[in-house]
Amino acid sequence: MSNLLVNTRDQQFVLFEQLGIEKLFESEAFKDFTKDDLLMIMNEAEKLAVNVLAPTFKEGDEEGCHIKDGIVTVPKCFHEPFKKFCEGGWLNPMDSPDVGGQGIPAAVGFANIEIFGAANYAFMMYPGLTHGAASLIHSYGTEEQKNKYMYRTFSGEWTGTMCLTEPGAGSDVGALKTTAKRLPDGRFLITGTKCFISAGDHDLTPNIIHPVLARIEGDPAGTKGISIFIVPKVTVNDDGSLGEPNDVKCGGIEHKMGIKGSATATLNFGEDGKCIGELLGNERDGIKIMFQMMNEARIGTGMQGLVSASAAFEHAVAYAKERVQSVPVWEMKNPDAKAVAIIKHPDVRRKLLWMKSHVEGLRSLCYFTAYCLDMSKVSKTEEEKANWEGFLDLMTPVVKAYTTDKGLLVCSMAMDVYGGYGYCQEYPVEQYMRDEKIATIYEGTNGIQALDLVGRKLGQRKGANVMNLFGVIQKNIAKAKTNPELAKYAVLLEEASNACIELTMFFAQSGKSGDFLLPVLNACKFLEIFGDVIVGHFLIEAAQTAAGKLDAIYEANGASSIGKQKGLQRSDKEAAFYSGRIASAKFFANDILTTVKARCESVKMAEKSPLEITDEAFAW
Ligand SMILES: Cc1cc2nc3c(=O)[nH]c(=O)nc-3n(C[C@H](O)[C@H](O)[C@H](O)COP(=O)(O)OP(=O)(O)OC[C@H]3O[C@@H](n4cnc5c(N)ncnc54)[C@H](O)[C@@H]3O)c2cc1C
Structure with missing residues (x-):
């Protein structure tokens, strides 16, 4: 199948010839897979990306998200693909079957994310955050919370978010002001405003599960005093049916440079004093717990750098082979010389190879990071496990920051290869570049990632x-x-x-x-x-x-x-x-x-x- 999203041959090379992920099949966790199974899954992912998601790329950007009378709508063309995506089991194929997954290696899961994201990253924000929120409940929720919220979030019946940022608490999460007041029944009343919440409100699903960071009244200032709460947009009755709206109101959505199909919402919790939240995990463990989702999201954001770079590069190569302009420099003095495709000009070739080498290197970096996750699962000794987890920890800020910084540069260089046409909306590279820019900022700016690498990792x-x-x-x-x-x-x-x-x-x-x-x-x-x-x-x-x-x-x-x-x-x-x-x-x-x-x-x-x-x- 031909696509201008990702070089699938190179994906297979990294997985099977460079990393040699077949080694995983020797382990209990992956013994039921063969290389052919994984290739088939990747092939199906490619079909979905090319036939279902890619057609929404431009339309989703042009239509964007809207808010009217407090109701947020996403691009209409997202609805059907979202259903197909979830029904096909693409939301959590890396998870175990007991939560609806297929237990595929993370390295292959990442390859699929690369092609889905290259087809439409703004769309992928919804399943990405949904998976992160459901995984948090999987790791830290009580059985009751899992039954109430997790399964329907993992299946995509409901979506999820990640609510950290506040107007006065961006990089400094510890400065947050959202409060949680104890109720006699053990639940909490949540009050505060979160801003810039991706997938924060929309009409894709009837409910949204918000993991919200807040401080229980009386708890200490700073990150040590923060707890995390499950706050549904609509309350859920004991029998699983949807109850009353939960006093979570969307105060507006952002008008932004890229990922326009992703609704970035300001959320007001408890304007009427009736927002109910359930504690997730232990009190004051909020940051530790949220870090699971943040690490997943940081690597996911790093993948955003790879997907934009992948697709922008594939398009630039195809364009350079077609666009005829200028005679070659070695024919300058020949009056009969004919103009050639721009791929023949040395400077264009240098740019293309700069992009190609970066895209391939970033792909290996990202897939290796996923492979560390797989290897940590199948390690035979504690030491081996600690080494793979150590790589994962070390790579997380590098994947997030290096990949997104270089991904943006690849998009910019792809635009240079297109010349003036690249700057115009007729061609997709300007959107790849607009969509990519946010990746250097959110999930902790790249400046903060660098401090994490140098100061901690x-x-x-x-x-x-x-x-x-x-x-x-x-x-x-x-x-x-x-x-x-x-x-x-x-x-x-x-x-x-x-x-x-x-x-x-x-x-x-x-x-x-x-x-x-x-x-x-x-x-x-x-x-x-x-x-x-x-x-x-x-x-x-x-x-x-x-x-x-x-x-x-x-x-x-x-x-x-x-x-x-x-x-x-x-x-x-x-x-x-x-x-x-x-x-x-x-x-x-x-x-x-x-x-x-x-x-x-x-x-x-x-x-x-x-x-x-x-x-x-x-x-x-
Ligand atoms: C489209 C979009 C989607 C988002 N989605 C989400 C979401 O789903 N959930 C969520 O919780 N948040 C989300 N965010 C928020 C995002 O994570 C924050 O914008 C980001 O963490 C930076 O915070 P800030 O904007 O307040 O910038 P600030 O914290 O004000 O930072 C401004 C600048 O100062 C630098 N800086 C700050 N502190 C330091 C320091 N100690 N040392 C060195 N430099 C420093 C930063 O690196 C940056 O360059 C989203 C933002 C956008 C724009």
Whole structure:
């Protein structure tokens, strides 16, 4: 099937040839799956994405969400696809069958999310948040709460949200003002306003389950005093039927740059003093509990960076092959020269390879993170489990921030490839770029993610997670050095990786010597460097696999000369694919990894001008 959303061949490459997820089938949790089963599931996901979700991409953006007389409506074209999506079991295929899932590996679940999101990310906000809310109740709810709320949320009969942000509490969640007052029956009266709540109100389903952070009266200030409550939009009777509306009113929806099909609502809880909430988990455990959903959402938001980049890149390549403009530079003096497709121009080729290498690297990064989840489930020892969970913790802020920052740049570069047409709504890249921008902001801005990486994640388990990662990278380098074609690129990865290790140590030392502001000031720079090294590692690892497969194709076809090999790269799709993977690794190593050491040195020079400049000196 041909689609301009995601390179499905590359998806399969990452899953089966790079990560080797078939290893999972040896475990109890995944023993009932075969590679063919998973390919079939991915094929079905692709059909749904191409035939059902993609047609709503432009229409959903143009129609957007509306509010009239307090009723919020989503684009009309979302209703039928939402039903089909849920009926097809796509809301929670990674969960266990006892909650309606199919127990598929997360790595494959992520591949499906990539193609669904590339078809329409604004649409995917509804199932994404719904899954997160249901999972919270699954992990922390009582049996009664599960029966009352969870099953119908997992099935998509109702949807879910995530209610943290308030006008005065954005990055600083601990500053929230929403309160919870005890009722004699053990439930709580919730009062407060949450803003920017995705899927906060809409007409897709008759009920919405809001997990809401609030402070029980008398509990301490800051994050330690926060609890979490299940607050349904409509109350649910003991027999499961819907009761009275629960005093949750939508105060308005945002008019925003992108993801226009996703309703971003201000929600007023308890305007009439009648909003009922049920405590989820223990009192004052709200942040700990919500972190489960936030981590899921952070990785999901990272996926948003990948999906936008994937689709924008696929479109840019197709456009570059069709758009004819300018004679090639080497024919400039030939008056009879003909204009060529823009893909022939060196600068366009460089841009396309920049995008291709980033998209592929981001795909490996995201799927590897999902694979960590799978491996943590099937680990045989506590230590092994802790190592996989450690990778997952370490990767979460990187996936969120690095993927979304680079995803946005890929969209921007795709627009450059289109020239002026890319800036216009006739072509989809401007929407991909508008939809993508929010991903660098919500779920904790990328600045906050970088602080999480530098301030918490690097030091977790006394630095074992990060050192394990560098150990894996070093093994990959040693192996790549034995491949004559890749050896010099492996050296570039080694230099970049060593510089990054030194910077990590330097940060640890700065913290110990009291100069903790230096890592804080440079956290974003560090996250980018760290991400570059990880992506460079994945690309070189993948290139080694690709090189082996390519050699086998050459051998099978008797292609020993460069000329014959080039010919195969044109005529044989698999040869083209593997040679493209090698090109990505070489390009990324040369273009990006060579800059890592200089950027590390620049941080170590401890430039403090952003701290020293007075507020007054910033602007006239
Ligand atoms: C479309 C959309 C959908 C959203 N969906 C949801 C949702 O479903 N649920 C939900 O709860 N929220 C949601 N949000 C809110 C979103 O998570 C917040 O906007 C985001 O966390 C930032 O908070 P803020 O906007 O108040 O910015 P602020 O916190 O005011 O931050 C402004 C700037 O200051 C920086 N900053 C703040 N504190 C620090 C610090 N300590 N150190 C360094 N820099 C700092 C930030 O990085 C940012 O650059 C959504 C927002 C939007 C726009």
